[in-house]
Amino acid sequence: MRLSAVKGTFDILPDDQPRWRHLLDTTARVLGRAGVDEITTPIFEHREVFEKSVGESADLVVQKEMYTFQDRGGRWLTLRPEFTAGVLRAFIEHGMHTWPSPVKLWSAGPAFRAENVQRGRFRQFHQVNCELLGGDSALLDAEAIALLVDTLSAAGLPGVHVKVGSVGDPEDRERYNGYLREALAPFERELSDTSRERLRLNPMRILDSKDAGDQALVAELLRPLDMLGNAARGHFDEVLAALERWGITYEVESAIVRGLDYYRRTAFEVHHAGIGAQSALGGGGRYDGLIAKLGGPDVPGVGWAFGIERVLDALSGEGVGPVERRRPLAYLVALDAEAVGELAALARRLRAEHRVEHSYTPRNPGKGLRDADRSGARLAVLRGSRERAAGVVMLKDLRTGDQQSLDLSELPDALRRSAGASQDDSARLAATRDH
């Protein structure tokens, strides 16, 4: 059987890399300016890290989608299905609650879920994650949303659709779930199977049901937003006020529901049309109490993640085209065996400044220039017996066809001059792709 990538995984080939690089560079720049520092945590953790964070009502659904395995020492480990739990584990382990507050951290990398594959859903996928830890100010909720919007905007998606809601404080949720149970109890037999299950475990999620019958039953009921306590209501209003003040357009979602029950108060999502059925680019919310639940100090936090593949998908749809791959400045063509060694040594020196490639076997000029042309190099440098006798190289501009014989000592300067010119090219290229 021919080997292939595992279902739900894929290779990011050299031609794809510039787009990824661009998105990650943009992320680092935007978040860095906001005082968010990068943190890298392991891609697997003790299973408890994720099991504790996930919560009881969700674990039935969610745990079976986690890649959990036993290593040779008998440890139970889980490939991270998301970033938050691992980052919080690091926060606790390194005593970050003593750092100047708030502690702002971002990460990027792969995550793993054993899901069925479709557009925008993979088993190994990649996320950018951001956490703002140690403050309960509504300003931090708003900042989190702003950072998500600003990052996507800077990457080339200025018009994402922001949905903001609040799931309230724990007591609000309890009250609301009680209300739902009471209101829906008479209709229990009319609910869909999953919703009947949810009625016991987490009634709020019934609001999420796509079943038409379920939707009809809940249509007339109050939404979570309608039953927020004073504290959560005030907090939510402050978040919205900040967003308005900053000119961030949003839509209030009266029944925003998230699959995990660690969310408190603010929850939000960003959506984009045209990336298939999975329209969510990312989302997040506030999770006060989660750090304590994981065994740390009772420090509040708010965070989000977006899916890199989905954002790139959206960017393609926006006509933000593939970014051109890096090309060498010069390709050194060895015309005889001795030149191969000479040029390899020369290339090594030139590489201190430029991207330079060279032939590894003797080539005739025709083949050598074709090699140079295919590499995408702007310049070809030829060296053979004639050049050696004169102590020179032949420098050829592959676009104009101009060529000149050049003393070896003059080559570095000549390359520097051309490098200046081709940087202008790449600047133009960058300008067109950043529209």
Added chain:
RNA sequence: GUGGAUGUAGCUCAGUCGGUUAGAGCACCGGAUUGUGGUUCCGGGGGUCGAGGGUUCAAAUCCCUUCAUCCACCCCA
């Protein structure tokens, strides 16, 4: 877990009322051009027709099974 569509060369795809040796474009290699690339022209290599089984004188083509990919449902941290 469920449903639909699709699997033919490295890539994109033609080819199925069953019938010679399975084709094209692009890509790759060589030559025209043994010290000058791109364009052009000529030639060449490359295929378990996803896999297994069945029907048939004969299967890429028909039947069954299976796997994979894509899309969607379910679910979604």
